[in-house]
Amino acid sequence: MQTRRIFLKMLFGLGAFTLPWIGFDNKLKAAIEPLMKQPKVKLYVVPPEAQTIYEYFQSASLNRTAMDDILALSAPEMEGRRTGQAGEGKASQYLSRELSMLGLKPMGDNDKSYAHAFTIHEVKETFVGNRLTFTVSNPDHLRAPSLNILGGLMGDTEEIILVSAHYDHLGIFEGQLYPGANDNASGVGCVLDVIRRLVRENTVPKKTLVFAFWSGEEMGFLGSKAFVRNPSFPLDRIKAVINVDTIGNGMIGNFGLWADDKAGIAVEAVQKAAAEVSASAMVVSGNGHNSDQITFAKAGIPAVTLLAREWLENNHTTQDTMGIMKREQVELATEIVYRAVRNLAF
Numbered sequence: 551m552q553t554r555r556i557f558l559k560m561l562f563g564l565g566a567f568t569l570p571w572i573g574f575d576n577k578l579k580a581a582i583e584p585l586m587k588q589p590k591v592k593l594y595v596v597p598p599e600a601q602t603i604y605e606y607f608q609s610a611s612l613n614r615t616a617m618d619d620i621l622a623l624s625a626p627e628m629e630g631r632r633t634g635q636a637g638e639g640k641a642s643q644y645l646s647r648e649l650s651m652l653g654l655k656p657m658g659d660n661d662k663s664y665a666h667a668f669t670i671h672e673v674k675e676t677f678v679g680n681r682l683t684f685t686v687s688n689p690d691h692l693r694a695p696s697l698n699i700l701g702g703l704m705g706d707t708e709e710i711i712l713v714s715a716h717y718d719h720l721g722i723f724e725g726q727l728y729p730g731a732n733d734n735a736s737g738v739g740c741v742l743d744v745i746r747r748l749v750r751e752n753t754v755p756k757k758t759l760v761f762a763f764w765s766g767e768e769m770g771f772l773g774s775k776a777f778v779r780n781p782s783f784p785l786d787r788i789k790a791v792i793n794v795d796t797i798g799n800g801m802i803g804n805f806g807l808w809a810d811d812k813a814g815i816a817v818e819a820v821q822k823a824a825a826e827v828s829a830s831a832m833v834v835s836g837n838g839h840n841s842d843q844i845t846f847a848k849a850g851i852p853a854v855t856l857l858a859r860e861w862l863e864n865n866h867t868t869q870d871t872m873g874i875m876k877r878e879q880v881e882l883a884t885e886i887v888y889r890a891v892r893n894l895a896f
């Protein structure tokens with residue numbers, strides 16, 4: 551009796567599970583079909599002047615400013631943009647999206663991708679004074695994938711002017727966020743604003759403009775080195791490099807240049823542009839030059855980095871925040887880079 555009851559229960563229970571699901575596929579199809587025919591849900595209010603969603607996003611992107619970019623990239627959600635970690639991924643997505651919305655040609659690993667992939671080795675954190683830095687821990691041990699982000703504005707010729715800024719920073723260390731607003735969300739915002747201005751003007755440059763956002767700079771220029779080792783276009787097409795790093799602080803109009811004695815045309819273009827807006831951009835003498843222009847100089851390409859003379863203020867500390875950013879200084883740097891680009895590529 552007992553066994554029979556259990557058997558019937560089992561049979562019934564099994565039926566309860568199986569019977570309604572017989573012919574599931576057809577029922578599901580029937581249920582979904584009318585939904586598929588319904589108009590799509592409107593997620594965004596498209597202004598009447600915008601013809602398509604793309605135009606709407608593009609106009610939203612064109613209306614952003616360098617200060618918006620700096621705020622977004624130094625926000626806690628970006629986790630200090632440490633190469634090889636989640637924050638870098640979020641920042642690289644932000645950059646790809648902006649380049650896509652602004653209509654730039656993907657110049658990464660293939661003609662459909664803004665991303666140029668590489669791997670980074672192990673590093674360890676070291677304090678030099680109060681500055682957090684990375685030192686190579688095990689150069690042979692590949693640790694994590696990373697991405698440079700590149701997009702182009704096609705010119706009439708194959709010759710290239712490369713405009714770049716590194717977007718990585720130090721991440722979170724011992725529970726402390728290193729936001730890297732000046733180093734180097736400021737340079738990234740500056741380069742994005744130069745792109746926006748050129749896209750708004752809608753003119754075709756003589757030389758092609760490639761905009762590159764390097765990662766791995768804080769670990770020893772790993773992103774730009776990886777690009778020179780494995781470029782997505784022949785390096786001899788690059789006629790000059792203007793790199794932008796930590797431009798948002800200090801005395802207004804007081805900029806410096808890192809460049810070697812072969813940087814000629816790049817230095818001249820930036821200095822002419824600075825003079826036009828009554829700013830100073832002297833080459834900083836000495837050996838403290840420390841950004842991605844070095845990678846290209848070593849490859850024999852004229853390359854310069856524009857920076858604020860007082861770039862060391864709060865550099866590589868938790869205090870490198872929006873609080874030390876000066877809108878006027880960021881706008882002036884953008885004006886200088888824009889004029890230098892016009893000077894070299896138009």
Ligand SMILES: [Zn+2]
Pocket residue numbers: 733768866
């Ligand atoms: Zn740095």
